[in-house]
Amino acid sequence: MFTRAIVRIPGTNFAAGLTTVDLGIPHFDRVLEQHARYCEALSECGLELTVLNADLRYPDSTFVEDTAVLTTKGAILTRPGAPTREGEVEAIKPILQSFFDPLPCIEAPGTLDGGDICEAEDHFFLGVSHRTNEEGAAQLAAYLSQLGYSSSVIDIRVMTSILHLKSGISYIGDNTLVVMEEMADNPQFRNFDLVRVSLEESYAANCVRINERVLVPAGFPEILEELRQRGFSPLALDMSEFQKMDGGLSCLSLRF
Ligand code: CIR
Secondary structure, eight states, X not given: OXXXXXXXXXXXXXXXXXXXXXXXXXXXXXXXXXXXXXXXXXXXXXXXXXXXXXXXXXXXXXXXXXXXXXXXSOEEEOBOSSGGGTTHHHHXXXXXXXXXXXXXXXXXXXOXXXXXXXXXXXXXXXXXXXXSOHHHHHHHHHHHHHHTOEEEEEEOTTOSSOSSGGGTEEEOSTTEEEEEGGGTTOXXXXXXXXXXXXXXXXXXXXXXXXXXXXXXXXXXXXXXXXXXXXXXXXXXXXXXXXXXXXXXXGGGOEEO
16 A cells, blocks of 8 residues: 655646657646646545655656655665756655655666666566666665565667656556556566557556556556456546656656
């Protein structure tokens, strides 16, 4: 069960953040509306929210998930792989320190984005990507092992369709992994029940289980139906403006 989440209000310069997709420029009024609805949904799922002010120094800083990896046994700050995002960690550190002590940090030359880390019960999948390097993944693996978790690496560097590992897979509890078709045959997933996401709906592979609900992006009817059929309780949220900046549902919060 999660009880809390940290979110950060998007800044007026949100559209100046990084993106690899060509879906147009986000409309700031819609960005704020979608973020507000996202926060409301987290509250509906029973979470107490810490809402941080917009930080105009970092246009991508609303994607708080990338700054830390939180577990029930301990937390670690990351060292984001994009130079424009590195300072986001110092900016969020004080609030995380109020919840987690000790709070170690991924050290140079390691880089790691929280979006590359997928927790599935006591095992963590560590994505090595254009943001998270092997050194960063190795540092996290060592830390997780101290905490009693196992981990394994999934190299997504050859994939052009996703930025982070969790853009392609999500663990939603009950031994179930939601996984984009392109990655579904990875032998590391063989002991899970797989919800395979079709190519047309692959953005919906980034979903988030929060207590009784599974947050999914709106506009993807197949996955919505499949989750219902499997007994999950999906909650669809409009994410169009965040998708324009390569963001998904998980990146907008740190949950613990
Ligand atoms: C970036 O490129 O870093 C941001 N525009 C999007 C980050 C998305 N984060 C995530 O998937 N965890």
